[in-house]
Amino acid sequence: xxxxxxxxxxxxxxxxxxxxxxxxxxxxxxxxxxxxxxxxxxxxxxxxxxxxxxxxxxxxxxxxxxxxxxxxxxxxxxxxxxxxxxxxxxxxxxxxxxxxxxxxxxxxxxxxxxxxxxxxxxxxxxxxxxxxxxxxxxxxxxxxxxxxxxxxxxxxxxxxxxxxxxxxxxxxxxxxxxxxxxxxxxxxxxxxxxxxxxxxxxxxxxxxxxxxxxxxxxxxxxxxxxxxxxxxxxxxxx
Numbered sequence: 001x002x003x004x005x006x007x008x009x010x011x012x013x014x015x016x017x018x019x020x021x022x023x024x025x026x027x028x029x030x031x032x033x034x035x036x037x038x039x040x041x042x043x044x045x046x047x048x049x050x051x052x053x054x055x056x057x058x059x060x061x062x063x064x065x066x067x068x069x070x071x072x073x074x075x076x077x078x079x080x081x082x083x084x085x086x087x088x089x090x091x092x093x094x095x096x097x098x099x100x101x102x103x104x105x106x107x108x109x110x111x112x113x114x115x116x117x118x119x120x121x122x123x124x125x126x127x128x129x130x131x132x133x134x135x136x137x138x139x140x141x142x143x144x145x146x147x148x149x150x151x152x153x154x155x156x157x158x159x160x161x162x163x164x165x166x167x168x169x170x171x172x173x174x175x176x177x178x179x180x181x182x183x184x185x186x187x188x189x190x191x192x193x194x195x196x197x198x199x200x201x202x203x204x205x206x207x208x209x210x211x212x213x214x215x216x217x218x219x220x221x222x223x224x225x226x227x228x229x230x231x232x233x234x235x236x237x238x
Contacts, residue, residue, distance in 0.1 A: 074090070132207065152202065169201065174193065188222055190202070
């Protein structure tokens with residue numbers, strides 16, 4: 001299915017949703033992005049409900065959201081399944097994300113911590129000072145894997161500067177060289193990933209200094225290039 005046809009399909013499905021379920025939904029958007037699952041190969045996120053910052057709202061009861069359906073993810077799954085049901089999957093995804101919207105409205109006070117983490121992430125992107133543990137206030141999508149907006153953060157144990165760092169993404173294993181001048185905590189924006197997220201993929205090497213690290217003047221930021229390792233060969237039958 002082409003992008004334009006998918007957009008038209010989602011518009012038609014939106015008209016089938018009772019109006020009360022759309023209260024507070026500012027937009028239902030189709031994105032051309034592909035959002036791979038951070039831990040499993042051939043698994044993709046089809047949609048999500050994104051709460052808008054609290055300063056856009058007058059009261060907790062007025063929590064607003066936008067819903068995004070990822071055309072690239074639908075397309076990726078359709079290539080894996082010749083009988084992929086575009087309409088059925090789009091309807092299930094849309095209604096699923098609308099349920100998330102209702103959940104966000106029910107626990108509006110929790111959004112304050114999420115908004116704080118998003119502000120800290122903007123500071124990271126701008127090279128400004130930020131709390132080195134901010135990403136843990138985002139969405140925990142797997143053990144040691146956190147998400148803030150389109151950025152994913154993978155916590156890894158530190159290795160010696162100049163040595164190889166290994167990590168997994170979307171069911172594949174990668175390696176990258178830790179810069180020789182790296183210090184902890186380190187935030188390494190990874191390039192060269194097959195099927196990357198829409199935003200940054202950041203490998204985080206936390207400091208073991210505990211609270212003392214919160215007051216350090218610097219956080220090490222760098223871009224690193226990754227190399228994918230071939231999949232392990234199945235064991236030989238004896």
